[in-house]
Amino acid sequence: MQATLYNQAGEQVGAIEVSDYIFGIEPNVAVMHQYVVMQNANARLGTHNTRGRGEVKGSTRKLYRQKGTGRARQGSIRAPHHKGGGVAHGPHPRSYRLAMPRKMRRLGVRSALSAKFAADQIRFVDELTFERPRTKDFIAFLKAHGLADKKTLVVIDSKSPANENLRRSANNLPQVKTLLAHYLNVRDLLVYDHIVMPKAAVEVVESYLGERTRVATPAQEE
Template sequence: MLTVPVYNTNGDQVGEIELREDVFGVPPHIHVLHEAVVWQLARRRRGTHDTKTRGEVRGGGRKPWRQKGTGRARHGSIRSPIWRKGGIVFGPHPRDYSYRLPKKVRRLAMRSALSAKVRDGKLVVLDELKLEQPRTKEMIRILGNLKVNEKALVVTAQPEENVFKSARNIPGVKPTVADSLNVYDLLAHPTLVITKEAVARVQEVFAP
C-alpha cells in the first residue's frame, strides 16, 4: 500500500492515508492517456460549423451570360465554387464528433493520471475542506498553507457550494467533485488537492 501524508487547512500534517496501489500506483500508460484526452476533447466539440454549397448560396439563379458568342468561358451560375463568393465544395457541415472509448481504457487512463500525481509528489490530501461562507481570500490562504503555488484541481467528495464559490475565481484553480473527476482536468492541473472522503470515493469507483 502507498502511504501519503494528510494535512489540515493550516498546512499541518495530521496523519497519513493508505492508497490502493491498483489505483494510485500503476505504471502510467502514455498512449492510453493520449487516447482519453482526445476522446474527451472530441466529445466537447459542438460540431455546429457549416459552409454553404452552391445550392445554398443566395443568388446565382440566372445564367451570367449566354453560352456562345461572347469569347468568354461558359458559366451557368455566379455562385459556382470557382467564382468569388461562390459555394464551397467540400467544406465542413454540422456533425457529431463524439465516439465510443472502451470503459476499461477510460478507467486505466484515470488510474494512470492519478498514479502520475503520486509519483511526481503532486497529490495533496486534506482531512476535510469546508468553509462557513464563500470567501476567495480564505481559499487562497488554504492553498498558500499547503504550498500550492501553481494550477490546482480541488476535489471534494460531495458538492461544497462555499468551496466552489471560493475557488472558482482563483486563476488556475478548478473546484470539482470526485464523481466528475476526469483525465483532462488531472493533466491540465499539475497539483491535485483532494479530501480523504474524495480519495475513498475515487478508490471505490476506479478500483479494477
C-alpha cells in the first residue's frame, strides 16, 4: 500500500510503501477501547486512604450507660456517625493495574494507526531535522503542512541528537507531543488529530508491529 510522501517544506516528493498489516486493517474498536481502559487504569496511583474507627484518635470508653437515659445506645466516640470518627468502608491503597496480552496490545495500536490512515490523518515525511532547537522553525513546519492549529503527535525513531533538537523545538507547543516509535499507544494516537511520521519512524514501527515479528521489542505498552 502506498502513501504520499512529503518533505519538511510541505512539498510532495513521491510515495512511500507502508504495510497493509499495520496501516490497512479493519480497526477493532473493542480492542482499542479495552486498551484505553487499561492505560487509564494503569495511570492511577491508588494512594488514596481513609482512617477507620480503629485508626482515629478518641477514647475507648463508653459515652454513657446503655440503659435508662432515653437516648440511643452509643459504644464509641470513634464510630463513623460521630464527628471526627472513622470512615466506614472508605478507600485504602490498592493497585488498579490491568493486564492485556501483547498480541491484543499490538492489535490495538495497529487498529488506531489504520483508523488514522483511513481518515487521512497521518502525514509521512522523508525526514524531519533541525540544526538547533528553535520553536519558530517547528511552527513554520506545522504551517507548511497545514497543522498549525491541530493537535499533532510527532513520532520519532530514536533519541539521536537530531531528534533531541526536534523534541526541544516542539516542547513549548501545548498542542504538540513527540513520542518514540516504540512507545506508540492507542490513547495518544486517538487523542491527537494528526500524526507526523518520518520514514525512519515508519521503519521502526513496522519492525516491531510487522506480521512476522516474533521477538518482543522493549516498549512502553501501557
